[in-house]
Amino acid sequence: MARTRLTDSEITAKLGEIPGFALAKGKLARRFEFADFVTAFGWMTSVALVAEKLDHHPEWKNVYKTVDVELNTHDADGVTEMDFKLARRMNELAANLI
């Protein structure tokens, strides 16, 4: 199920689906770097729309053109399929911008 905690070996096996992400401190983590703040924040807005619809939100830190993302599922106390889903959408939305 989408919000069931995945094991570390399940996570590792699936990391290939989300290039750029790694498992760090029990979370899916990636740094996105854009051309400038205008591009970075436009991407964040698209991701925010996706996250609110999924009812699954990222931890993310923005400094100018950089966005550091960490994804896990609080209720499952770990990484779930929902985190992979959001990560895939983040990558898709960034694909044309980076």
Added chain:
Amino acid sequence: MARTRLTDSEITAKLGEIPGFALAKGKLARRFEFADFVTAFGWMTSVALVAEKLDHHPEWKNVYKTVDVELNTHDADGVTEMDFKLARRMNELAANLI
């Protein structure tokens, strides 16, 4: 100067700088169509950041994945270099998304 009204022949000569735009009812007009609302609104947010910084804002209408833009300069009662500047940035920001 950036906010001096351009003549129709000046505008026509410069339209080549902003593919997709046409002169309609005294304004620079273009329809942008994106893959979906998520992409359209992310682009609008990037454009909003540019517009606020330029202190030059568009008239724009959004319906789902479509954004209809009309640009002119109220104080000059016509089209100015500022409108071309904003149109160029709109095109640049859309280039990777459309």
Added chain:
Amino acid sequence: MARTRLTDSEITAKLGEIPGFALAKGKLARRFEFADFVTAFGWMTSVALVAEKLDHHPEWKNVYKTVDVELNTHDADGVTEMDFKLARRMNELAANLI
């Protein structure tokens, strides 16, 4: 049901739920006017998040600090409960900003 077309008398009876909106050309319509573009576009972003989650999007036109909204349901060829839902959320999100 949420996406069943409402009759004009049903719509009129419910307009009291959404102060500021009127029925115009078969749509729920309201002009929102904010202090400035910064406030207007922040509100639009909140509304965009709600709309994408509802899978029900507005027609809206923004000119600087003004946003003209028109709501109807394309598939029902008229106004439905979904339009009232989105209108209520627009009003709630604007309540502290106008």
Added chain:
Amino acid sequence: MARTRLTDSEITAKLGEIPGFALAKGKLARRFEFADFVTAFGWMTSVALVAEKLDHHPEWKNVYKTVDVELNTHDADGVTEMDFKLARRMNELAANLI
């Protein structure tokens, strides 16, 4: 000047202008907590518009309805009047939302 580094005593004297902010690790820091993600991200978008116009951007981390902000001026290696300016606008824009 706006981007001249302020001393710690100057900063302390001015903290009263920006309720909720404190000096932490050489930065102006505040946690903003909103009703929900929709409100939090709408506020972030308004702040992003202000920041881009000022050409002075925050470090900020968002987790659902919480936004942790840290402000300093990289080029001055400290806190400047620009940081106070952005902090004041953040507070103003949050005033009606929190």
